Amino acid sequence: MPLENTNHSDTILQREVKRRRTFAIISHPDAGKTTLTEKLLMYGGAIRSAGTVKAKKSQQFATSDWMEVEKQRGISVASSVMQFEHQNCVINLLDTPGHQDFSEDTYRVLTAVDAALMVIDAAKGVEAQTIKLLEVCRLRKTPVITFINKMDREVRDPLELIDEIENILKLSCAPITWPVGMGKDFAGVYDLQQAQMLKFTPGENQRDQEEIEVLDGADHPYLRNHYPIAHATFKEELDIIEAAATPFDQQSFLDGDVSPVFFGSAINNFGVRDILKALVEWAPSPRPRPARQRIVYPDATDFTGIVFKIQANMNPQHRDRIAFLRICSGEYQQGLKVKHVRSAKPIRLDHAITFMAQERAHLSSAYAGDIIGIPNHGKLRIGDVLTQGEMVELEGIPHFSPEIFKVARLNDPLRAKQLNKALKELGEEGTIQVFDPLEKTGIVLGAVGQLQFETVAHRLLTEYKIDATFETVPIKKAFWIDGQDAHVKRFSQANTNRLARDASGALAFMSPNNAVLEVTMEKWPDITFQSTREIGAV
Structure with a gap:
């Protein structure tokens, strides 16, 4: 893998990178x-x-x-980001969810720290x-x-x-x-x-x-x-x-x-x-990050960053959506023009923010190692890479197969459109996994534990004014499928009733039990069934 040249004359950038400590x-x-x-x-x-x-x-x-x-339950169920200076170091502290039902959010956070x-x-x-x-x-x-x-x-x-x-x-x-x-x-x-x-x-x-x-x-x-x-x-x-x-x-x-x-x-x-x-x-300053094309060095002048978390309604009064981005190289400056690797479209970063728990402030500059918030209106997803240089594909953000599956039932059927939109947003930010069946039988939610459903119900009610309950569905496991396009197409045509797309559009096989899964895997040897998936993986 070729090495990227660093600009050794840019002493300000190098000094700022060395000052960073980012940990969870x-x-x-x-x-x-x-x-x-x-x-x-x-x-x-x-x-x-x-x-x-x-x-x-x-x-x-x-x-x-x-x-x-x-606040009501006295537990952490969402990752918080806090930045402060101490002894000439800029410390980015990420407080991860302690409850095991939200372990997937913690796994994603661990990909963003040193x-x-x-x-x-x-x-x-x-x-x-x-x-x-x-x-x-x-x-x-x-x-x-x-x-x-x-x-x-x-x-x-x-x-x-x-x-x-x-x-x-x-x-x-x-x-x-x-x-x-x-x-x-x-x-x-x-x-x-x-x-x-x-x-x-x-x-x-x-x-x-x-x-x-x-x-x-x-x-x-x-x-x-x-x-x-x-x-x-x-x-x-x-x-x-x-x-x-x-x-x-x-x-x-x-x-x-x-x-x-x-x-x-x-x-x-x-x-x-x-x-x-x-x-x-003792803790390291920002470290080099592997990408498919090359190693991305933190003191490289070209800006590179990866979205590892999306949070909606951090401020309920503004109904905002913030993409948390780890800067992997270079410097952010207000108005920075970057390329969105997944869509290959340009994006202008005008209003990035820094955090102190629920407090936030607009910032004019940030460096590799920092965590910044990008106001997001649905363009950015977990695993997306933003870059000022070549279209690098950074190491991905992990997604794990859920263990509990349920569907939402509305107490007011007229709110179905609003429910689907709300669930899509919650799925994109990683609060819960959302699967949209190809046969359009109703969105299925997947989670590691029961508390995730309680959190979704609470947020639907308080943030979206949607009153919903959840019912268990006969699904045992979701496996993401992969293979050559022709094989995937034939598999999809033959198994439409058991296929769904997740929040990022990836195709998943929804198995009702282990027996069905084993038979399906034997019948389709050219299809790979994956219990984990890396979003934006190299």
């Missing part, structure tokens, strides 16, 4: 991910308070859960959703920083947690900090690199980083006198860690083989400072 926070539900997100924003100086209570008008305030259904911050509940350890997310990170060799949260509670043995991460996730752990005690006896963490103790003081309102008291050495009299049992256990664990733990090596981290591990309590702001420092010092 991933976890199993209830591990404290959204809390940590808010505390990172607070320590990064982006906001002055965190939580779900209203802030005073004189304070800056943001929470990453902006959708009404999230690193991941994994949050582990210290009481529960490695959970199912964490395993799936790490598999995606491993496929793309995404560097992972691990934060073991909730040490201020009664939790599991830290050595046991490290062993579980290494054995189940197949990820080598390099402890950077180590806890002294837990729950009521949580004294703080010991910095293995600096050989000093960071004293824990509970209290959610502690903001000033300098308030954290530092104790020199692992045998400080304060620890022996106030936490004798916890300190004795810590000393035993320290001997084991220093003798047997994987040492931190930045290249191994960048290769995705080793994860630096931190312990703390996000709700008490403890350990957040260390995470931010690691992101600034």
